[in-house]
Amino acid sequence: MAPTSDRPRGLPLALVAYGVWGFLPLYIALLRHVPAFELVAWRVIFTLPFCLVIAAVRRQLGEIARAFVDWRLLRLLLASAMLIAVNWVIYVAAVNTGNIYAASLGYYVNPLVNVLLGTLFLGERLNRAQWLAVGIAACGVAILLGGATDTLWISLALALTFGLYGFVRKLAPVGSLPGLTIETALLAPIAAGTVWFFASGEQVSSFGHDIPTSLLLIGAGTVTAIPLLCFALAARRMDYSTLGFVQFLAPTIAFILGLTVFEEPLRPIQLASFVLIWTAIALFSWDLLKRHAASAKPPA
Numbered sequence: 001m002a003p004t005s006d007r008p009r010g011l012p013l014a015l016v017a018y019g020v021w022g023f024l025p026l027y028i029a030l031l032r033h034v035p036a037f038e039l040v041a042w043r044v045i046f047t048l049p050f051c052l053v054i055a056a057v058r059r060q061l062g063e064i065a066r067a068f069v070d071w072r073l074l075r076l077l078l079a080s081a082m083l084i085a086v087n088w089v090i091y092v093a094a095v096n097t098g099n100i101y102a103a104s105l106g107y108y109v110n111p112l113v114n115v116l117l118g119t120l121f122l123g124e125r126l127n128r129a130q131w132l133a134v135g136i137a138a139c140g141v142a143i144l145l146g147g148a149t150d151t152l153w154i155s156l157a158l159a160l161t162f163g164l165y166g167f168v169r170k171l172a173p174v175g176s177l178p179g180l181t182i183e184t185a186l187l188a189p190i191a192a193g194t195v196w197f198f199a200s201g202e203q204v205s206s207f208g209h210d211i212p213t214s215l216l217l218i219g220a221g222t223v224t225a226i227p228l229l230c231f232a233l234a235a236r237r238m239d240y241s242t243l244g245f246v247q248f249l250a251p252t253i254a255f256i257l258g259l260t261v262f263e264e265p266l267r268p269i270q271l272a273s274f275v276l277i278w279t280a281i282a283l284f285s286w287d288l289l290k291r292h293a294a295s296a297k298p299p300a
Contacts, residue, residue, distance in 0.1 A: 010237030014246045017231040020223065022253025025103075026261070027223055028095045031216055034206040036092040039220070040085060041194035042207060044187045046221025051181040054229060063178045074182075076172040080165050081183035085190075087161040094154045100258030101270055102151035106158030107251040108277045112137045112284070113163035121167070133284035140276030148269050176232030180225065248281060 031039055055061050067073050094103040112134055118124035126134070144152045169179060198206070207217050255274070258264045 010234045011246070013230040013237070014234035015249070017227040017234060018246055018249040019253070020227040020230075022250040023257070024223065025095045025100055025254055025257055027216070027220075028092055029262075031206075031213065031220075032096050034213065034217070035198065036089050036096060037194055038198045038206055039092050039217070040088045041191035041198075042217040043088065043220040043224055044085070044184050044191035045195065046218050047224045048181070048184040048188055048221070050221045050225045051177060051184060054225065055177055055181055058177065060175065060178050063175065064181050067174055067178060067182050073172055073174060074186075076168055077174070077179060077182045078186050080168040080172065080179070081186045083161050083165040083168065084183065085187055087158060087165060090154060090157050090161070094158070098262065098264055099151050099154055100254055100262050100264050101266065101274075102148075102154035103158060104251040104254040104258060105270075105273065105277065106155040107162070107254070108248070108274075108281065109137060109141065109155060109159040110162050111247060112280065113159045114166060115284075117163055117167045122170075127287065129283060129287040133280040133287070136276055136283065137280035140273045140280065143269060143276070144273050146269060148267060148273070177229055180228055 028039070034042075052061075055064060067077070091103055094100070115124075115126065115130065115134065119126055141152070141156070144155070172179060174182070195207070207214050259266060
């Protein structure tokens with residue numbers, strides 16, 4: 001458990017991380033004219049130097065260099081890099097095609113996917129309340145088969161790729177910032193090839209086409225790295241159970257943006273799915289709070 005004095009310092013950092021992730025659709029919407037693959041490629045390219053600068057300030061360049069000679073660690077980070085790249089492409093494409101609700105639902109389901117992964121592969125056990133929450137969430141996803149199959153794959157793909165990303169990173173013995181730096185370094189050759197493709201032949205590179213677009217693409221690296229760094233710092237300074245509640249801030253903000261700013265129509269079957277997912281989250285969170293309170297009581 002994090003020291004009590006650290007909790008107030010950790011919460012603002014967590015709010016910054018999930019707040020930035022929640023409002024990210026607004027940033028992506030400004031770059032709607034940039035193809036999803038190209039945007040993610042520039043995001044990788046401009047994230048790398050930002051991470052290297054922060055790593056140098058935090059004196060973590062040595063940890064990054066050592067990781068490149070550890071083949072087992074490198075394989076894990078290569079897998080996590082591919083997973084997060086696929087996740088980014090799907091998320092950008094979902095926002096650009098007006099499927100904000102599907103993206104939001106994916107990140108609501110993600111914590112429950114993490115629970116299932118922990119149960120199946122890490123030997124963690126669920127109690128009855130947690131299994132009930134997972135069952136309710138499964139029903140919420142299943143009803144989308146009745147009338148929202150065109151967007152269901154977006155939600156499931158985002159939940160699974162981000163869930164597997166977190167699972168692989170849990171197995172990789174490396175810090176958050178060094179891990180992100182290595183991931184972006186491994187993705188950099190693919191990103192460079194993607195950028196070259198869009199700049200060659202009949203394609204036109206978005207970077208350098210006009211000043212606002214170029215500045216937004218550069219800023220994409222900062223928007224990527226800052227919330228991840230804030231999250232890493234917050235995770236060390238506050239209870240993980242409290243951090244678990246804050247993570248629902250991002251999909252909630254995205255849902256509200258879809259309803260208000262993007263004015264995406266909310267179909268009844270989507271609303272029913274969200275209600276079931278929210279019910280599952282409430283049940284799971286209540287059980288988490290109850291167990292956390294019980295463990296915090298001093299022994300008689």
